[in-house]
Amino acid sequence: MSEFLSMYLNWFSQAAEALEREVEGRLWEPPYDGLVVVGMGGSGIVGDVMYTLSIDRLDIPVTVVKDFTLPKWIRSGWLMIAVSYSGNTLETLLAVKEGLKRGVKVATVASGGKLTELAVSKDLPRVQVESGYAPRSAFPALLLSTLKLLSVLGLKLYEGLRSSIEVLRDVKGAEVLAEEVIRAVAGRIPFFIASTKYYPLAVRAKNEFNENTKVLAKAEVVPEWGHNDVVGWEGWKEPIAAVVFREAGNELMKFVAEHLRDSGVPVKEFEVEGSDYIGDILKWSQVVGIASVKLALELGIDPRVTKSISKYKAFLKDVLKLD
Numbered sequence: 001m002s003e004f005l006s007m008y009l010n011w012f013s014q015a016a017e018a019l020e021r022e023v024e025g026r027l028w029e030p031p032y033d034g035l036v037v038v039g040m041g042g043s044g045i046v047g048d049v050m051y052t053l054s055i056d057r058l059d060i061p062v063t064v065v066k067d068f069t070l071p072k073w074i075r076s077g078w079l080m081i082a083v084s085y086s087g088n089t090l091e092t093l094l095a096v097k098e099g100l101k102r103g104v105k106v107a108t109v110a111s112g113g114k115l116t117e118l119a120v121s122k123d124l125p126r127v128q129v130e131s132g133y134a135p136r137s138a139f140p141a142l143l144l145s146t147l148k149l150l151s152v153l154g155l156k157l158y159e160g161l162r163s164s165i166e167v168l169r170d171v172k173g174a175e176v177l178a179e180e181v182i183r184a185v186a187g188r189i190p191f192f193i194a195s196t197k198y199y200p201l202a203v204r205a206k207n208e209f210n211e212n213t214k215v216l217a218k219a220e221v222v223p224e225w226g227h228n229d230v231v232g233w234e235g236w237k238e239p240i241a242a243v244v245f246r247e248a249g250n251e252l253m254k255f256v257a258e259h260l261r262d263s264g265v266p267v268k269e270f271e272v273e274g275s276d277y278i279g280d281i282l283k284w285s286q287v288v289g290i291a292s293v294k295l296a297l298e299l300g301i302d303p304r305v306t307k308s309i310s311k312y313k314a315f316l317k318d319v320l321k322l323d
């Protein structure tokens with residue numbers, strides 16, 4: 001069995017380990033004027049989940065930055081959580097440095113690298129996650145550490161993480177669902193569609209198929225879907241497949257799936273909502289992760305290697321001299 005695949009199959013132990021990790025450094029305290037989560041790719045997806053969680057849980061503005069700079073309106077009084085598995089991602093490091101310059105209260109989640117070095121030198125609140133993973137395969141550790149860090153800093157976004165991770169024990173169940181995803185999308189361009197609540201999952205699925213399977217993929221969010229993307233499906237010609245993640249009883253998502261079916265596209269629907277949002281996000285991220293890795297292996301593609309990301313990062317460093 002591929003060593004990379006086993007990283008996904010072992011998410012329960014990764015998650016359990018992450019919950020044992022301590023928050024280090026001097027702590028910040030509320031009130032905060034706002035929360036910004038910075039990070040890219042497999043680390044940045046954590047920010048998307050924090051934003052979604054915050055919608056009905058926090059009464060301060062929350063934003064996600066996946067860029068080299070911060071918006072002008074983020075200033076002292078804000079809390080920043082910087083997530084970078086390697087700790088060496090340029091966009092994230094530049095946003096952090098700018099935040100520090102503006103007097104933003106910065107806290108970090110990383111496995112090491114320059115971000116951890118900076119956090120240690122300034123005694124910033126931080127969690128150092130287990131090293132040795134590819135960033136995207138370390139999603140449970142990054143997600144749970146961020147929630148834990150936020151909670152210690154006075155922003156309680158989610159209770160009961162210990163029971164949320166239980167869902168990851170059912171590896172066989174995840175593999176069965178992964179097989180359904182594979183059969184739905186093999187040989188086609190996958191379009192992952194979800195409501196705002198599960199949009200981070202659609203983005204995560206897209207990213208996993210990009211990075212592991214080396215295919216183009218797309219993520220769409222409803223209701224925005226109904227104002228543009230919906231028309232594109234009138235004239236589709238490419239080999240595409242729609243994967244709809246929907247909550248039970250969500251009539252709008254039912255309409256989306258029916259509409260796509262009527263337009264002749266192969267559609268696969270998954271009911272993703274259980275009783276625990278973080279459990280759902282972990283479980284379905286594991287399912288699409290396993291699917292994207294297994295499909296790559298079936299096609300003789302190495303799921304682990306991401307040559308083009310390395311090329312992009314080298315360009316930032318060597319040509320743009322961003323370091």
Ligand code: F6R
Nearest residue numbers: 041042043084085086089135136
């Ligand atoms: C690699 C991956 C990438 C990285 C991204 C940022 O597994 O998923 O999307 O997450 O290039 O790097 P880190 O996560 O180290 O900040």
